[in-house]
Amino acid sequence: MLKRDFFARSVHEVAPELIGATLLVDGVGGTIVEVEAYDQGDPASHAYGGPTARNATMFGPPGHAYVYRSYGIHWCLNLVCGSGNDAEAVLIRALEPTAGIELQQQRRGVEDLRKLCSGPGKLCQALAITGKHDGLPLDQLPFQLKERREVPQIVTGPRIGITRAAELPWRYGLLGSPFLSRVLRSA
DNA sequence: ACCGCGATGCACT
DNA sequence: GTGCATCGCGGTG
Numbered sequence A: 001m002l003k004r005d006f007f008a009r010s011v012h013e014v015a016p017e018l019i020g021a022t023l024l025v026d027g028v029g030g031t032i033v034e035v036e037a038y039d040q041g042d043p044a045s046h047a048y049g050g051p052t053a054r055n056a057t058m059f060g061p062p063g064h065a066y067v068y069r070s071y072g073i074h075w076c077l078n079l080v081c082g083s084g085n086d087a088e089a090v091l092i093r094a095l096e097p098t099a100g101i102e103l104q105q106q107r108r109g110v111e112d113l114r115k116l117c118s119g120p121g122k123l124c125q126a127l128a129i130t131g132k133h134d135g136l137p138l139d140q141l142p143f144q145l146k147e148r149r150e151v152p153q154i155v156t157g158p159r160i161g162i163t164r165a166a167e168l169p170w171r172y173g174l175l176g177s178p179f180l181s182r183v184l185r186s187a
Numbered sequence B: 001a002c003c004g005c006g007a008t009g010c011a012c013t
Numbered sequence C: 001g002t003g004c005a006t007c008g009c010g011g012t013g
Helices: A011-018 A101-108 A120-127
Strands: A022-025 A028-038 A065-070 A074-081 A088-099 A143-146 A154-157 A171-174
Touching: A011 A028, A011 A074, A011 A088, A011 A171, A022 A088, A022 A120, A028 A120, A065 A120, A074 A120, A088 A101, A088 A120, A088 A171, A101 A120
Parallel strands: none
Antiparallel strands: A022 A028, A022 A143, A028 A088, A028 A171, A065 A074, A074 A088, A154 A171
């Protein structure tokens, strides 16, 4: 299990190490295959411009979940990193489903495994992550984060769906995975 | 393969 | 009022 110390480092160290780790919420989830890093002073980050009610969790201690509503419809999950109060977080963008697949299919209304968790909004729907998870510690139920066993091959590229600082190659993916939100070519 | 759009909430100007 | 760290659908190559 990943402990809080794991997250108490620069988001740029933590983000690539999350590829291959296992994320479960109430026993449902899979292998992390795609993430994005957002750091302090990043114009694309919710924390850019200082603390607000929405981003308060990002300014709190590492090892906690930051969950926000996206486009009024979806939820997105971040894992807070850094030494504390420095507003760094990793956006979880895609999983390869491995646990509770039937439940995920039911929640998503789709059968195709590649469509269950291939996007930040999709995986929150599949794992039933909502605003009530915002601020919860990652080393306690309902969360379970398991360290990867082997170092996977990782591809980097620009982040997705942002306009500011879009050129920064802070998206990390598992090489060749069919469960990514979009194809990732080396940058 | 890409492009446009609507749904819907809320932080911020 | 504007702009999103999105998704799914329908249109066009």
